[in-house]
Amino acid sequence: MAFTGVSKKKIVFRNGDLIKYNLQPSQFLSGFLMELLERDDSVQSVVYTFPHLTIQEFVAALGQFLTPDPGDIGKLLSEAHSEEDGRFEIFLRFVAGLSSPQAAWPLEKFLGQFLHQTTCRVIDWVKEKVEGQIGNTESESGKRKLLNTFHYLFESQNKTLAQKTVGSVETLTFSQMRLTPIDCAVLSHTIGLCATIKELNLSNCCIQCEGLQRLRSTLHKCQELRLGNNDLGDSGVKLLSAALRNPDCKIQKLELYENNLTDLCIKDLASALTTNQSLIILILDYNELGDEGVKLLSTALRNPNCKIQKLDLWGVGLTDSCIEDLVSALSTNQSLKVMYLGSNFFTDQSVPALCHLLKTCRTLEEMWLRQNSFSPNEKEQLESLQDFRPGLSVFV
Structure with missing residues (x-):
């Protein structure tokens, strides 16, 4: 009865429903069903409902393991999984959770042995679904289905199954999906x-x-690690800084654009950059770092342990006041x-300092300076430095 209700989005049951499933209301009112009075055209009738939809969904799942002849449980689960409305x-x-011995054992003491055939088929079905969905994340529907299969793995508490199905996964992409x-x-x-995860793309996920x-x-x-546009705030960067300090850190590229960051988080980030040995690309564009934030970041860039090769500070509110600190740090950066x-x-x-930087930072290959307030003559002077050193590109 609970499963039929889930199938038909039905949460209210009548005496006819109970009779159909050979149920007596008195058996269940204490814990599983609540009795309600329904008024319709001045006529009162008794109806029944589970205390919460989640309890109804749990009872529906539990019934699959207690039915002596469950039929094709794999087909039932696949049809349920294919429903797009959730x-x-x-x-x-x-x-998936009830296929776990840890979850089943306390219940079996009261309800009797779960059908072994059903448990095995559920585990096989979870395996099939995860393997079939991995890599199919081009559409939002595909991403959602893959995430759902990860939920099944999580609930199953089956570490062997999980490692067999996702142990070799290298890319996880859930961008544009609210998590x-x-x-x-x-x-x-x-x-x-x-x-190892080569790429985790959670940009625009509102996490x-x-x-x-x-x-x-x-x-x-x-x-x-792609985490752009997630409203992480300064406290989020403090968490990321801890990951960067991890001795086993593998992060090579970190995207943090449009995350409402300010100069208040840069001290932690700069400190992490001086010890981290893996990060080479840092994207911080369109945050409110300001001059103070970049001055703090300059301390990390000046440190010989900093490995950053690409730094994106596009649209972070910088003025001429920070240029001396930035140029001083980058002039010694290797x-x-x-x-x-x-x-x-x-x-x-800022042009004289920028010219000095372009001449002295020997590793620099590209400098992007577009959409600033330079006069035509100063733009020309900056661009002319491309002739000063072969291999240098300046975009003004």
């Missing part, structure tokens, strides 16, 4: 089972600092190759 999602997570803190916890569990908190234990395993300083508030006053 009505079966919690039901399917409960089914809840629970989704982030499930992703963290999945990443923890993978050998905020709370979601990042759930992910922080495994972030250091990702080589490319790693930086590409720098973006476009869409800031630099004027002709």
